[in-house]
Amino acid sequence: MQDYKDYLSKYPDEEGRFGGYGGAYLPPELEKPFREITEAYFSLRWSDKFLTELRHIRRHYQGRPTPVYHAARLSEYAGGAQIYLKREDLNHTGAHKLNHCMGEALLARHMGKRKLIAETGAGQHGVALATAAACFGLECEIHMGEVDIEKEAPNVSRMKLLGAAVVPVSFGLRTLKEAVDSAFQAYLADYENSIYCIGSVVGPHPFPLMVRDFQHVVGVESREQFREMTGTDPHAVCACVGGGSNAMGIFSGFLDTAAELYGVEPLGRGEKTGEHAATMSYGREGIIHGFKCYLLQDGEGNPAPVYSCASGLDYPGVGPEHSFLKDEGRVRYVTADDRQAIDAFHRLCRLEGIIPALESAHAVSYALELAREKPHGAILVNLSGRGDKDLDYVLDHYGCGDG
Known part of the structure; x- marks a missing residue:
């Protein structure tokens, strides 16, 4: 078994791979916006100004x-x-979701984006992102399967109260996977003004790294x-x-x-x-x-x-x-x-x-x-x-x- 002392600095590699896993398998139309997110995050990842803002948020807001x-x-x-x-x-x-949502919203503000787009299953990521959007004065659009909307009604109400637009997803099994599909399509249609805020350590590089960092x-x-x-x-x-x-x-x-x-x-x-x-x-x-x-x-x-x-x-x-x-x-x-x-x-x-x-x-x-x-x-x-x-x-x- 490998030595894990320096693990976090070694993984993922420059292509976003953890051994044979990870990477970025993207359609051509998404390569540019994801490259933009990657470059922006790596320019801010060790920025004293960015990290100081994030620490302040964690202590005094979260x-x-x-x-x-x-x-x-x-x-x-x-x-x-x-x-x-x-x-x-x-x-x-x-x-725990607010830990990365505040980080993603802060990144969006540094990039000059006006809108946050995401999926949610249980609604906790949606609520956290809607909270971050309200805190930073950004628009927010949350895609959620109809099955989960029915199960998690309190969180749907919270998202709406926070100012987010909740988009019901009615195709397939109408749960989390379909919500991700729907959110990706919405992001593709408006990536110049928005940022896709993935709700877990999943998705194309750099999101598994970014969410783990946060x-x-x-x-x-x-x-x-x-x-x-x-x-x-x-x-x-x-x-x-x-x-x-x-x-x-x-x-x-x-x-x-x-x-x-x-x-x-x-x-x-x-x-x-x-x-x-x-x-x-x-x-x-x-x-x-x-x-x-x-x-x-x-x-x-x-x-x-x-x-x-x-x-x-x-x-x-x-x-x-x-x-x-x-x-x-x-x-x-x-x-x-x-x-x-x-x-x-x-x-x-x-x-x-x-x-x-x-x-x-x-x-x-x-x-x-x-x-x-x-x-x-x-x-x-x-x-x-x-x-x-x-x-x-x-x-x-x-x-x-x-x-």
């Missing part, structure tokens, strides 16, 4: 740093290793906070994985430690194609939305239909860096199904007074399982978002739990 919390009652319930939570649900807008703050804070609390590093770090931005954020702080890293994917209703979105467990190498990664595919090599109770995880692809780290063996990718995630959702509500996002509940579920297997030690979970958006869906389909 409310960072978010705390690390010892979930003592949840740990007692598990009966093994101690569980700690990185409270990204306390970040402004209620999730989310790296989660890993840096977590490592410092955990060491201050315990004097050492956690034995394991867990995070949910759809596209994988929250996971890469926290993993990036621990790649060069002895901590075991676990990416938790949604097994949904089971192993049958179309019943889950567990890309690492059941996918194979493929290209989607301009980059190469592990990909769930049908018999003809097209992206397969996917499902999860968590709208932010139902994507057939995954970040190229996750694909690379799987092959390297540095991160272990595991699964939690709907029922396990819902049980963890209710447990965290009742035992800690914290209502998690369904996405985050997948990571909590696996942490409970892992804690039972380990009689000692500590597990750090990235609680990537709060569950306000999921309340109606959970109550309608699963009730309040068994207490």
